[in-house]
Amino acid sequence: MTSVSVRDRAPKLRHYLMCRPVHFDVNYAINPWMDPAKPVDTELALLQWDTLYDLYRSLGHRVDLLNPLPGLPDMVFAANGATVVDGKVLGARFLNAERSAEAPAHRTWYRANGFTDVHEPKYVNEAEGDFAVTDSWILAGRGFRCTPEGHQEAQEFFGRPVISLELVDPRFYHLDTALAVLDGDEVMYYPEAFTRGSRDVLARLFPDALLVDQDDANVLGLNAVSDGLNVILPEAAQKLAEQLRRRGFRPVGIDLSELLKGGGSVKCCTQELRF
Numbered sequence: 001m002t003s004v005s006v007r008d009r010a011p012k013l014r015h016y017l018m019c020r021p022v023h024f025d026v027n028y029a030i031n032p033w034m035d036p037a038k039p040v041d042t043e044l045a046l047l048q049w050d051t052l053y054d055l056y057r058s059l060g061h062r063v064d065l066l067n068p069l070p071g072l073p074d075m076v077f078a079a080n081g082a083t084v085v086d087g088k089v090l091g092a093r094f095l096n097a098e099r100s101a102e103a104p105a106h107r108t109w110y111r112a113n114g115f116t117d118v119h120e121p122k123y124v125n126e127a128e129g130d131f132a133v134t135d136s137w138i139l140a141g142r143g144f145r146c147t148p149e150g151h152q153e154a155q156e157f158f159g160r161p162v163i164s165l166e167l168v169d170p171r172f173y174h175l176d177t178a179l180a181v182l183d184g185d186e187v188m189y190y191p192e193a194f195t196r197g198s199r200d201v202l203a204r205l206f207p208d209a210l211l212v213d214q215d216d217a218n219v220l221g222l223n224a225v226s227d228g229l230n231v232i233l234p235e236a237a238q239k240l241a242e243q244l245r246r247r248g249f250r251p252v253g254i255d256l257s258e259l260l261k262g263g264g265s266v267k268c269c270t271q272e273l274r275f
């Protein structure tokens with residue numbers, strides 16, 4: 001695995017949905033990263049977000065935009081609004097009331113854009129915050145947000161095997177803060193974010209996974225987006241960038257420090273539409 005060179009890696013064009021942080025703020029705390037007493041620079045958040053948006057487009061990816069709604073400061077974290085696999089849309093149901101109105105906004109966007117199979121879930125799931133799609137499985141986090149019932153509901157809706165993984169560290173409250181899909185069935189993760197049993201499951205399914213250390217996990221280095229070659233990740237995750245390079249990926253570091261105050265980074269801002 002470590003001998004793969006850049007030449008062997010091939011980027012696939014992706015389709016993303018994002019939401020500009022026009023109303024971004026931290027005025028409540030639903031994860032340990034959020035401190036309402038700390039000032040947020042919304043202008044800077046917009047500039048940083050624009051860099052990410054421009055980067056995706058320069059790589060040839062399609063990015064659609066969701067209309068940002070006032071009163072929903074976390075709406076920039078579009079990954080939490082829906083999960084799209086095989087063109088089927090599993091809506092979200094947020095655990096916290098502060099974010100619940102984001103879910104219908106996403107479903108409305110999908111219906112308006114020609115998606116016919118849109119499911120409004122019965123159980124809590126925060127979409128790609130807790131679901132990571134590999135070629136063979138849907139990996140699903142639980143412990144903080146998504147529930148086991150939510151995992152079950154996703155398996156039933158998509159007809160794909162859902163692998164339930166338990167998160168243990170409140171700083172890594174969503175699966176996408178602790179694990180990322182690099183390509184096909186290739187993943188990277190921070191083992192300490194999971195229970196013993198879930199770590200064993202990951203080791204069994206992904207013996208060649210890239211293991212990420214605490215320093216890189218602590219800057220949300222795992223909140224990354226890969227197109228199969230380019231891996232967009234927080235620029236502070238320096239060691240991780242080197243590990244990725246050695247595996248034949250092309251890491252692209254980006255500074256989303258303002259959005260980190262909300263507890264999110266690259267992946268949280270990026271919902272992927274899969275067909």
Ligand code: ARG
Nearest residue numbers: 031077079129174262264268
């Ligand atoms: N403040 C948001 C929350 O706690 C951040 C969500 C980050 N999104 C993600 N996909 N991890 O819900």
